Amino acid sequence: MRRKPSFTGLLAALLFPFFLAGCSGLQALDLVVPHTGYSLKSDIAYGRGPRQKLDVYVPAQPDASRAVVVFFYGGSWQDGEKDLYRFAGQAFAEKGFVAVLADYRLYPDVYFPAFMEDCAGALRWTRRHIAQYGGDPANIFVAGHSAGAYNAVMLALDTRYLQDAGESPADIRGVIGLSGPYDFLPFDEEPIRALFSKAPAARTQPVNFVRRGAPPMLLAWGDEDTRVKRRNIASLSRKLRAAGDAVEVHIYKGLDHPDTALALASGFRDRAPELRDIVNFIHRNARRTREKAAR
Numbered sequence: 388m389r390r391k392p393s394f395t396g397l398l399a400a401l402l403f404p405f406f407l408a409g410c411s412g413l414q415a416l417d418l419v420v421p422h423t424g425y426s427l428k429s430d431i432a433y434g435r436g437p438r439q440k441l442d443v444y445v446p447a448q449p450d451a452s453r454a455v456v457v458f459f460y461g462g463s464w465q466d467g468e469k470d471l472y473r474f475a476g477q478a479f480a481e482k483g484f485v486a487v488l489a490d491y492r493l494y495p496d497v498y499f500p501a502f503m504e505d506c507a508g509a510l511r512w513t514r515r516h517i518a519q520y521g522g523d524p525a526n527i528f529v530a531g532h533s534a535g536a537y538n539a540v541m542l543a544l545d546t547r548y549l550q551d552a553g554e555s556p557a558d559i560r561g562v563i564g565l566s567g568p569y570d571f572l573p574f575d576e577e578p579i580r581a582l583f584s585k586a587p588a589a590r591t592q593p594v595n596f597v598r599r600g601a602p603p604m605l606l607a608w609g610d611e612d613t614r615v616k617r618r619n620i621a622s623l624s625r626k627l628r629a630a631g632d633a634v635e636v637h638i639y640k641g642l643d644h645p646d647t648a649l650a651l652a653s654g655f656r657d658r659a660p661e662l663r664d665i666v667n668f669i670h671r672n673a674r675r676t677r678e679k680a681a682r
Contacts, residue, residue, distance in 0.1 A: 420473050421653055424448075425480035428520065433489065433512035434505065441489040441509055442469050444476035445520050450483025452673035453523040454560075457487045457513050461533025461566075461648070464502055464582055465494050474652035475532075481653075482666050485522035487513050491538070494582035499591060500548070506538045507552040514558055526673050528561045530665070532648040533615065536567025537593060540604070540623070544596035561672040562604040563665055565647040568615050570594040570622040597626040603633035605668040607661060609642025637664050 428443040456479045460467045469488040479486035491505035506529075514524045531539040542548055543562045549555055572588055574580040583591045604627060608620045620636060627634040639659040642650065650661040 420477050421481075422473075422477075425477065427476070431512075434508050436492060436505075438490045438492050439505055439508060440469075441487055441512065442476065443517075443520050444480040444486035444488070446480040446483050446485065448483060449485070449521050450670075452526055452670065453485065453521060454526040454528060454669050454673045455485045455487065455513060455517050455522040455524075456563075456669070457489065457510055457527060457529045457539075459489060459491070459506060459529070459531035459535030459538040461531070461535045462493070463579065464499075464534045465578060467493070467535075475648070477653065478651040478662055482662070484669065485517060485520055487517070494578065498581075498585045499583045500586065503538065503541060503545075503548045504551070506542050507548040507554065510542065510549065510558070511552045511554050514554060524558075526560055527558060528563060528669055528672070529559055530563035530565070531567065532565040533567060533644065536564035537569065540564050540567060540569055540593045541596070543602045543604070544593050544598065545590075546596075556602065559602045561668060562602050563668065564604065564606045564620075565661075566608050566612055566615050566644055567606075567619065569619045571615075571619060594623050594626055597623070597630050597632070599630045599632065601627065601630070601632045603635075603668075603672055605635050605637070605665060607637040607639065607647055607664070609639050609644065609647050609659075611641060611643040612647075614644035635664075635668065637661070 424447050426445045428445065430440045431443065432440055458475050460469065460472045469490045472488055476486040476488050489509035491502045493502065510529065513527060517524055529539040529542055539562050543556055543559050546556050570592055572592060574583060589595055606620050606624055608617065624634050624636050639647065639661060642659055646658065647661065649655050650659045656662055
């Protein structure tokens with residue numbers, strides 16, 4: 388039987404003319420992402436460093452919950468920039484959510500946990516300022532893909548980063564992790580080993596910080612992912628359930644590692660109901676926030 392082309396392969400074929408023009412895959416994708424239905428506030432500083440900046444996507448028609456999604460991109464903590472992930476900001480804004488995309492410092496300029504401190508700083512800025520952009524500071528969700536999913540989950544589980552930033556994990560209404568590494572010892576790549584080398588290995592693993600009372604989580608993974616193994620999502624979800632925490636798991640058939648990010652993009656959502664699942668997750672947990680406020 389002839390094997391179906393991967394989602395990434397389909398994207399490459401569609402955007403091949405842009406590759407010939409010298410665009411990277413994500414740069415090319417940005418050219419086909421709708422730029423309507425939201426306003427973009429760019430390069431807002433949440434810290435003093437050149438990479439401590441974020442963008443805010445304000446939907447033209449906000450959802451009634453005014454929920455906020457803070458999204459962290461992947462890149463093995465060594466690569467990436469928020470400007471290449473307009474498709475993610477657009478996806479959340481299209482559904483009526485205020486979206487925040489934050490840059491953070493990368494290896495080799497910094498080591499773990501510096502990028503976690505940046506993510507905490509981005510969340511602190513969001514909680515204190517997002518009302519100015521129509522978002523509800525009591526309705527903040529953190530999300531990410533790959534290394535960004537690690538950042539989002541770690542931020543919610545290891546309380547030290549938000550506490551050091553003067554915030555609380557209780558400020559997070561829910562977590563959305565797409566193809567993230569959560570339980571990946573031993574380190575099998577030299578750059579990864581080096582960037583985590585300044586801390587005890589056990590302190591680098593989100594699965595070791597599962598606690599009762601963690602924010603509800605949506606964890607997604609593609610069954611053709613060879614970059615981040617299934618054990619990561621299986622181990623974390625098992626420990627969360629054992630602790631009595633709310634977690635829902637979505638395994639998408641035929642998707643590989645980058646596909647769970649690309650499935651957010653307009654024109655590529657028919658490969659998996661990922662965005663629908665995320666929207667439903669946000670609505671369920673945002674509703675709880677409003678109900679508690681009304682009591």
